[in-house]
Amino acid sequence: MAARVIAQLIVVGSGMMIRAFAQAYRQALSNASKTGAAQEVAQNIQRAGKAITESEARQVLGVAENSSWEEIMQKYDNLFEQNAKNGSFYLQSKVHRAKECLEAVYQSKSEGTN
Structure with a gap:
């Protein structure tokens, strides 16, 4: 019985952590596109590769x-x-x-x- 409760807590906790991480990642991408940081990084990578x-x-x-x-x-x-x-x-x-x-x-x- 205790093992079953512990397993459910692990599954539920893992699911919550994954959803929170995904939401934080989407927010970070959204913030990067608003500030133009993502485009700047991509341009710098392209320039460095051709230098x-x-x-x-x-x-x-x-x-x-x-x-x-x-x-x-x-x-x-x-x-x-x-x-x-x-x-x-x-x-x-x-x-x-x-x-x-x-x-x-x-x-x-x-x-x-x-």
């Missing part, structure tokens, strides 16, 4: 700091095609991210000189 430094980009493409944009594009095309044929998708995406980074650097330099 590559200029020096890393130059190492990936094998170009020096004084390289011309034409030389960078030639290296990019060569490496991208090599990895498209018989390389890895990871390396191909690394090469693409490196080109994007250097493209932004060269654009900012050209806008700064105008």
Whole structure:
């Protein structure tokens, strides 16, 4: 008899805890969407995943700091095609991210000189 009462208390208590946790979680999500925190976190995660430094980009493409944009594009095309044929998708995406980074650097330099 006592075991049955204890089992019922555990089942009822567990159910109440689960419902309370679910309600608290829904409220937290609601609060995060109202303040925009959820969108900000998602954007920061996306930015962090794509971030590559200029020096890393130059190492990936094998170009020096004084390289011309034409030389960078030639290296990019060569490496991208090599990895498209018989390389890895990871390396191909690394090469693409490196080109994007250097493209932004060269654009900012050209806008700064105008």
